[in-house]
Amino acid sequence: MVPNDISRRRFLEGAAAVAGLTVVSPAGLHAAQEKKKRTAVDQVKLGNTGMKLSRLGIGVGSNSGNVQRSLGAEGFNKLVRYAYDQGITYIDTADSYKTHTWVREAIKGLPRETFFIQSKMGGNPEKPLEVLDRFRQELGMDYIDCVLTHCTVTPGWDEERKRVLDALEEAKAKKIIRAHGVSCHSLPALKRAVQIDWVDVHLVRVNPQGAHMDTMEENWNAKSDTSHVPAVMEQLRIMQQKKRGVIGMKIIGNGDFTNPEDREKSIRFAMRCRPLNAVVIGFKSPAEIDEAIQRMNNALAELA
DSSP, X not given: OOHHHHHHHHHHHHHHHHHHHHHHHHHHHHHHHHHHOOOTTOEEEOTTSSOEEESEEEEOOTTTTHXXXXXXXXHHHHHHHHHHHHTOOEEEXXXXXXXXXXXXXXXXXXXXXXXXXXXXXXXXXXXXXXXXXXXXXXXXXXXXXXXXXXXXXXXXXXXXXXXXXXXXXXXXXXXXXXXXEEEEOSHHXXXXXXXXXXXXXXXXXXXXXXXXXXXXXXXXXXXXXXXXXXXXXXXXXXXXXXXXXXXXEOTTGGGTOOSHHHXXXXXXXXXXXXXXXXXXXXXXXXXXXXXHHXXXXXXXXXXX
């Protein structure tokens, strides 16, 4: 090839590159801007666990699971599948909800690796590893992403449930679970959870109305109001500093927020709450899922 041909080729390649930049850059810039928009169904990091989950999760334990089970198998399956089709990959269940087998059937045939499945073990069973094996059998899974010790209320819950904590630590080492943590239902329990290094993931009751929030009373169902919000927020900030996984629950006030303005207020509050990695809401219809996604998307857009 003669020098003139080489020069001509380089000129054409350079011109093509410039032309390409001229045509593609605006679209590329727009695409980059679109990617920066946060949404309810983003895959977000769960603290320093190394795992991701959808920012919005579907809870299948409203009123101890009665709400979702009342849909019947077909209705339950359709609800979970609808959530999945919208991008919700985080499913929150528990032994006490009696929905393990329901979840198994609802997600049958879908890629296991796309889901973040969280369950909870209540009380202080004699053989926690056997209970965990039952969980996996009921869910039809080799591993569970996260298992929490459920509904703690005392400041000494970690000592009272030591065999559960030890078993879950062993299960994590064996990769039977990927993370462990706690759902607290009192402020003394919540404060203790923040103090101990064992906790990977916190499931925390939070809403600006103070409905069903943690109080100093060692009672899972103690009456609460807005005066209890600051103390919970203080603990959330410490969780964030420790890079814990933090998931908000009771966003709809345990279903009490029947007024749309209350739901809007609470979801906006949750989206502005920086310590929260994700939130879970107990749904019973596709319309509720659509509404939550839209409200979350709107709140996130305002924060951009």
